[in-house]
Structure formats: C-alpha cells, structure tokens
Amino acid sequence: MQTRKEKDLIGELEVPREAYYGIHTLRARSNFAVSGFGVHPDLIWALALVKKAAATANTELGLLDRQRGAAIIQAAEELAAGMYRDQIVVDALQGGAGTSTNMNVNEVIANRAIELLGGEKGNYAIVHPLDHVNLGQSTNDVYPTALRVAAIKLVRALAQAMARLQGALQAKEKEFAGILKIGRTELQDAVPVTLGQEFGAWAEAVARDWWRLYKAEERLRQVNLGGTAVGTGLNASRRYIYRVIEILRELTGFGLARAENSFEATQNADIFAEVSGFLKTAAVNLAKIAGDLRLLSSGPRAGLAEIRLPEVQAGSSIMPGKVNPVIPEMVTQVAYQVMANDVAVNMAAASGCLELNAFLPLIAHNLLHSLTLLTNAAHLLAERCVQGIVADPGRCRELLAASQGVITAFVPYIGYEKATELVTKAVALGRPVTELLVTEGLFTQDEVAAILQPQELTTPGVAGARYFRNRRPGRNPPESER
Incomplete structure (x- = not known):
C-alpha cells in the first residue's frame, strides 16, 4: 500500500496515499477503536453543511480567497450529498468532545478540495484542514451546532412517522367503532368498551407525542456557531458570526438562530436531555401500544384473539403454522433501547464540566440513534401491522x-x-x-x-x-x- 507522510504535534505517521483523511483521523481511529459504531450519517451531513456555511461566509467576507473557498464549498457539498462517507472512519464514541469527528471532516474536505485544485492529497499548503476548512471555528461550536441540525432533520422525519401511525390508528378507531367488547383493568374483566375506543386512545397518545416533537424542534433551533472555543467568539470575525448562521439557515431550511448566550450554550447540554426525554415518552407510548396489540391478538385459538395482526413471516422453526406478533415485538425492543439511550444522554449531559461538555459524542450517538430507531419503528408499526389489523366481532361478543x-x-x-x-x-x-x-x-x-x-x-x-x-x-x- 502506498502511503504519504503527515506530521502533527506528536510526530509523524504514514497515511494511506489515497485516503482523504489525514494524521489526526488516523490517530483517532486507533485511539478510539472501541464500539464499532460509525458517526451517524446525518451528523456527517450536518457537519458538511456547517463547513459549507463557514467557507461561504469566509469567502464572502474576504477571509478566504475565492479559489480556495470555492473548492472547500464543493468538497463540503459532495460530502453532504453522501460522497466519501467511507472516509469518515472515527468511532462514534470518542474522547475530546467531538474533536476527532470534526478533524475527520476537516481533513476529508481539505484533501478533496486539494484534489479539485489539482494538488496531491496531503499537500496542505494548498488547503489546510485547520487554517482554511476550520477557519473561524472550533469543535466546540461546530459539533453542537451540527448535532442540533441533524436532530432537527430527524425530529421532522419522526414527526411524519408518528403522524402516519396516528392516522392508521384513527382509521381503525372509525372502522371498529361499532364493535362492543369487554374492557379490562388490571387484566381482569371491567366494563364494556368498543374496540374503536381502544384504538382511539392509542391514537391520542401518539398525537401528544407529535406535539412534543413540534416543541423539540423549537428547543433545538438556537445554535452557538461562531462562539468558537468557549462561546466568547475568540478568533471569529463579528461579521462572520452573524453571516454564517444566516447561510446555514438558508442551506438547511431550518429556523436556526444565534443563541442569546453562546457562552452558556457551549457548556450546557440540557436541551439534548430535554429532547431525549420527549423521545423516551414516545417510546413509552409505543411500548404500551405494542404490548396491547400482542395481548389482544394472543392465541389465536387459546388466547383473547379479539383482533388478528397481519401475518408477516413464519413464527417458528419447530412448530408448524405458528405466526408471532413480530412487529409489536420489534417495536417493544426499540422502545426499551430508546429508554436506555435516554439514560446515557442524561448522564452525559450532567457530566459537563465548566465551559464544555466533553461527552457530546455519547449524546450525539444516543440521541440520533433514538430518533432513527423510533422513526423506522413507527413507520413499520403503521404499515406492516396497524393498517392490516382485522377485528373478530364474534370473539368480542363471545368474551363480553x-x-x-x-x-x-x-x-x-x-x-x-x-x-x-x-x-x-x-x-x-x-x-x-x-x-x-x-x-x-x-x-x-x-x-x-x-x-x-x-x-x-x-x-x-x-x-x-x-x-x-x-x-x-x-x-x-x-x-x-x-
């Protein structure tokens, strides 16, 4: 394998010649070979947009020459579009408050920009990862800003998935409105209800989750970009600070705003804990719904069997004809994982120290993971389970x-x-x-x-x-x- 030699404050290393990453990434990949989890794709997307916004602002203000700025902008656009994702090789769980992820992105963009300008990868005299790609920035304002942007994107996707699930449940509420059955409290016979009322109650719970997600986006819109190391804006032009957020707002289409107190926004992570709490609550509701679906469909001969779930796959390698409620089971596992992720987010948010929270990578990994899991689970629950549920009115009458x-x-x-x-x-x-x-x-x-x-x-x-x-x-x- 051909290599190129790069140097940092610790010494020199041989970097694969064709790699877009550099020595900082190489050290981080070795130091943090811990989980096997890659950086979330939407965090990479958001970081690339932040880098594009920064390069655009710096070029407009004359802080970066136009040729170099144009190359950085194009490289950032390509990374945001999904190219070179295999070059983001650092582990999701890393020390340094996200510095390794930021440096990985800086190096990939720098080397791609060098390539665009006709140079050899690693010739940082042409485009430098820090002096040019990271100009006016710090990991401490770039990483949390990108996390907020990625979270907003995924919150919107989750809101759509929950709205779809709510609609599927409401359709069943209407379809089953006239089916009388026995209600149950503490798993014992209670008073009559309709099957439609049960589906309507689940739909209402999901509607509350949708509203919480709407509020979650509000919480995430204030960013500390331009605050640099501790939120004071050291080494960042005042004109740059205001312009870069305007550009990032245009690039994302999100209603981003400069934090009223960037110093505070740089050191505190309670917003992420709050949003994670909304996700945990959604997980609680999905687990409840999934559990009820499993119970009401139990049997189908020796259980309640008031409803029949769609048969999506064979259920047993030994029992012929057995079909299991696998979609609700999957949703339950997703819900438990999201609840566990919330614990990790809370602990990481509480562990910030003085002017920075060093544990943002753990927050990012778990928060974005939860958003992705819930979105996929809600879609699958609606499409592969709820929409195909069939009621058994005769069984409902029999049990009543x-x-x-x-x-x-x-x-x-x-x-x-x-x-x-x-x-x-x-x-x-x-x-x-x-x-x-x-x-x-x-x-x-x-x-x-x-x-x-x-x-x-x-x-x-x-x-x-x-x-x-x-x-x-x-x-x-x-x-x-x-």
Whole structure:
C-alpha cells in the first residue's frame, strides 16, 4: 500500500496515499477503536453543511480567497450529498468532545478540495484542514451546532412517522367503532368498551407525542456557531458570526438562530436531555401500544384473539403454522433501547464540566440513534401491522357475554349489593348475569337490551336512563346518577 507522510504535534505517521483523511483521523481511529459504531450519517451531513456555511461566509467576507473557498464549498457539498462517507472512519464514541469527528471532516474536505485544485492529497499548503476548512471555528461550536441540525432533520422525519401511525390508528378507531367488547383493568374483566375506543386512545397518545416533537424542534433551533472555543467568539470575525448562521439557515431550511448566550450554550447540554426525554415518552407510548396489540391478538385459538395482526413471516422453526406478533415485538425492543439511550444522554449531559461538555459524542450517538430507531419503528408499526389489523366481532361478543362485567351498568337501578349477589349466583350457576336479571323479575328482556346498547354502555351517563324516563318512572335512577 502506498502511503504519504503527515506530521502533527506528536510526530509523524504514514497515511494511506489515497485516503482523504489525514494524521489526526488516523490517530483517532486507533485511539478510539472501541464500539464499532460509525458517526451517524446525518451528523456527517450536518457537519458538511456547517463547513459549507463557514467557507461561504469566509469567502464572502474576504477571509478566504475565492479559489480556495470555492473548492472547500464543493468538497463540503459532495460530502453532504453522501460522497466519501467511507472516509469518515472515527468511532462514534470518542474522547475530546467531538474533536476527532470534526478533524475527520476537516481533513476529508481539505484533501478533496486539494484534489479539485489539482494538488496531491496531503499537500496542505494548498488547503489546510485547520487554517482554511476550520477557519473561524472550533469543535466546540461546530459539533453542537451540527448535532442540533441533524436532530432537527430527524425530529421532522419522526414527526411524519408518528403522524402516519396516528392516522392508521384513527382509521381503525372509525372502522371498529361499532364493535362492543369487554374492557379490562388490571387484566381482569371491567366494563364494556368498543374496540374503536381502544384504538382511539392509542391514537391520542401518539398525537401528544407529535406535539412534543413540534416543541423539540423549537428547543433545538438556537445554535452557538461562531462562539468558537468557549462561546466568547475568540478568533471569529463579528461579521462572520452573524453571516454564517444566516447561510446555514438558508442551506438547511431550518429556523436556526444565534443563541442569546453562546457562552452558556457551549457548556450546557440540557436541551439534548430535554429532547431525549420527549423521545423516551414516545417510546413509552409505543411500548404500551405494542404490548396491547400482542395481548389482544394472543392465541389465536387459546388466547383473547379479539383482533388478528397481519401475518408477516413464519413464527417458528419447530412448530408448524405458528405466526408471532413480530412487529409489536420489534417495536417493544426499540422502545426499551430508546429508554436506555435516554439514560446515557442524561448522564452525559450532567457530566459537563465548566465551559464544555466533553461527552457530546455519547449524546450525539444516543440521541440520533433514538430518533432513527423510533422513526423506522413507527413507520413499520403503521404499515406492516396497524393498517392490516382485522377485528373478530364474534370473539368480542363471545368474551363480553362470558364476562359478568356488564352488571356494572345495572348498579344505578338495583344497587351494588344486589348486583354483587347476582354476579356471585351467575358464576355459581354458570349462567350469564343478564339472564338472571330477567328470570328474577328485575328487568324485562327489552329493558336489558336497552341498557346494553353499545352507545349506552360506552358514553357518559347511566345506561338506559333515557329509555326508562317515560316508560317506567319508578325505575329511574337518582337524578345525580343520570
């Protein structure tokens, strides 16, 4: 393998001749050969846009000559478009607050710019990774700014995925609105609900997650770009500081703004902890929904089986015909991973010291990982599970009839003690409690039917009160219970 020799403050190293990265990256790759996780693609994209914005501002202001500036801009554009991604070789988990990632990007852009200007890779007299690509910048303002930009991009993608999931759940809410079934609390029979109401409750939870994501983008818009090392802006032109953020806003289409206090924004990472908390909450809701889907579809012969999930793959290597709820199982695992990622983000955010948080790479890796996982999981849950769910109305009726939960609807008429007595008797005799209500002369068959109407059982008020109001005045429940 042909090599080129590069030098830094520690000494010299042989770098592969055709590599776009340089000595700083080579040392970092060796020092941090720890996780095998690469830098998140959207963080690379965001860093490339930051470098393009910086080069554009510096060129406009005459701080960078036009030929060199144009080459850096083109190289940054190519990196942002997905080229040379294989040259970003540092590990996601690294010491130095992201310096190794920043230097990797600087070196790749510099060497590509050198190539564009007709030079040999490594000839940094033409384009230098620090003096030119990193002009007016520090890792400490570039890296957190890029993290915010990448997070906004992924937050928007997640919001779309959650909106799609919400729509799929709402469609099922409407489709299953007339299917009466037994509701359950603490895994025990409770009172009647509709299957549509259950899907509607899940849709509402997802809607709250969508709103939280909207607020998350607001939190991420203030960037410290131009603050350089500690947020004071040392070595950055005032004109550059304001112009670079304007350009980055244009490049991303995001409503970015200069942080009111760049010094504060450079040292504190609580915004990332807050956004991670929103993601954790979304994960909690997805785990709840996935668990309910698994339970309601259990069986299909020896379980609840009130719904049937789409069959997406064979479920067993030993049991013929078995199909498992693999999409909800995947979603559950994603949710648990996101919850774990949130713990790491919180600990890293709390570990900042004085003017900088050295653990931003851990925050970036886990935050962006969570966003990606949740987006993919929400899409798959909507497309490969919820949209294809089929209800079994007969099974819902069967389980509702077998339970004694409907007795609660008769309590306003006969009292709690009498209702308890009837349930106990019905269980002992193995007969539906509704049958005893008629045979013991407490209600006629029509009256029982009026009380057991789905609309009566699943909306506020006393079931059947309107039926009895004019027909049997003495049967009316107390006014306070209507």
